[in-house]
Amino acid sequence: MEGALERKSFRFCPQCGSKLKSTFKFCPSCGEKIPCGADGSTSEDISSLPNFSPPKGDEPNRTNQASSICHEATDGHGSLHLARPFLRKTRNSLRQDREAKSSVTEDSPPRTEDNSMPSPTQSPLKRVKKAPTPESLPILKSPRSGRGLIKGKKLPPLERLEEGEELMDTTGRKWTLVKLLSQSVVEIVYEVAIKGSRSSKESAFILKLGSERGTIYKEQNFLQRAAKPLSVAKWTKQHELDFLGIPSCVGFGLTDSYRFLIFPCMGHSLESLMNDKLLPEKTVLHLACRILDVLYYIHSNEYVHADINADNIYIRMGQNTEVYLVGYHHASRYCPSGRHVSYRQGSQEPHEGSLEFISVDCHQGAVPSRRSDLQSLGYCMLRWHTGALPWSAIVDPDQVANLKERYLDDIPALLSHCFGRNKISGALGSYMKTVAELQYAEQPDYAELKTRLGMALSNLGGSVQKPLSF
Structure with missing residues (x-):
């Protein structure tokens, strides 16, 4: 009761x-x-x-x-x-x-x-x-990734625009699409002309088209922040260079769903000029000296390129060969406000960039640093000159990353694998060993690296002031 x-x-x-x-x-x-x-x-x-x-x-x-x-x-x-x-x-x-x-x-x-x-x-x-699920976990972002980028979401596929269509940039200038040059998953490249232009010189422009919030956003961010023509010209003069291969963006704008950038014609991509052929050591050293100048400039402006490869190198042939490093769609700030970011794996999407040439840091999802660009340039030089890297035929990114880590601790083995029975280039060997010893936040000695490569180029009868030979 x-x-x-x-x-x-x-x-x-x-x-x-x-x-x-x-x-x-x-x-x-x-x-x-x-x-x-x-x-x-x-x-x-x-x-x-x-x-x-x-x-x-x-x-x-x-x-x-x-x-x-x-x-x-x-x-x-x-x-x-x-x-x-x-x-x-x-x-x-x-x-x-x-x-x-x-x-x-x-x-x-x-x-x-x-x-x-x-x-x-x-x-x-x-x-x-x-308990968190994979869908509810926060997406880890790079401390200096471009603001406004959509991470973890699929962007809609790009659709070609019709030739003859007109686009207007932010200054009100109109551009006519002349011819489709190339198309990839993330961008479409057109030859364009200023509306009403008649001479071929006036129509020597290219337009890159990408999703409004895609990787082209990063490229525009870099160009507006660190690649202003006046800044490039000042740097070139201060360092007594005859040329610095930074692309100059002459216009940009938005369509209903796309973002576009416009550049003067910079010749042909190195990939198209190579046409699956090997490059002589003299040509490789010439290219490396020019690209080192560009890397020194962008690194001094707190950026890294993070995707060096033959598709992102353009060459305009002539009496004074011009070598451009383009394709800043993976560019990121490694040192915002003068303070180098800390090494942290998984702070951004791993394996971003060209699988064969990106650095070990990029494979691990760490923010790429200056040594990342120099590693990528070294892999490119070996690939252009010898034809293959130990991981060239592998498509699994984790396996590629493991091989790169292994050979980073054994540069002689990497050189032996690439050159085979041929004589190993002393200049390339010295470059690879120096870069492999760099710490994550260490500043490279660009002048010393370029001096060594330049001396080897001179011993082969070449010079950066001479036309390139293929």
Whole structure:
């Protein structure tokens, strides 16, 4: 009889489901006001509330908990304190906590707070943290990735624009699409002409078209920040160079869904000029000296290129050969505001860039640093001159990364594999060993590297002032 009276003296909070005494006007667990009739508690009031009654097996334990909370919530005279007591977890909350702990390891990534509205069985002030799923985990971004880029989302495929169509840049100048030159997954390249131009010289421009929030956003960001024509000209003069191969963007703009950049014609890509042929050592050294000048400039402006390969090197032949390093769609800031970022694997998407030539840091998802660009240039030189790298025929990025790490610790083995029975180039060997010893945040000695390559080029009868030979 006494047990029956005790059970009748309880009801349940409609907000958090806690068991309450019939005399309570406020829930001691969540602090919400308890609706009641004129007499304070009626059978109709209790029956009209949602049924949050727990299984009978949990009733004794819940009763003890409720009793202890009631004791702490009163001042001994039956009146409630104004301050809210500590929040008691509901049975459902405890069960979800146990499930979360069993499914998450100690080194799991930080979880984000759930900002959704609380369910009736949850405290409105303290929400249960559920075990993270791959879809709910935050995407780790590079500390200097381009602002506004959409990470982890598929961009729609690019659709060709019709030849003859006109695009207007941000200055109001109109450009006519003359001819499609190339197309890849991330960009389309056209030959374009200023509307109304008649001479071939006036139509010597190319237009790169990409998704509005795709990798072309990074390229535009780099060009506007670090590749201003006046800055390039000043650097060229200060370092007594006859030429610096930084592309000059003469226009950019937006369509309904695309972003485009316009450049003067820079000749032909090295990939098209090679045509699957090997390059003589003299040509490789010539190209390396020119590209080192570009890397020195962009690194001094807190950027790295992060995707050096033959498709991103353009050459305009002539009396004074011009070598351009283009394709800044993976460019990132390694030293924002003069402070080098810390090495942290997984801070950006791993394996970004051309699989065969990207650095070990890029494979590991670390922000590429200056040594990353110099590693990539070294891989390119070996590939152009010898024809193959130990991982050239492998398509699995993890296997490629493992091989690069192994050979980075054994440069003589890498050189032996690439040159085979042929004599190993002393200049390329010296370059690779020097770069392999660089620390992540260390500043390379660009002048020393270029001097060594230049001396070897001179010994072969070449010079950066002479035309390139293929």
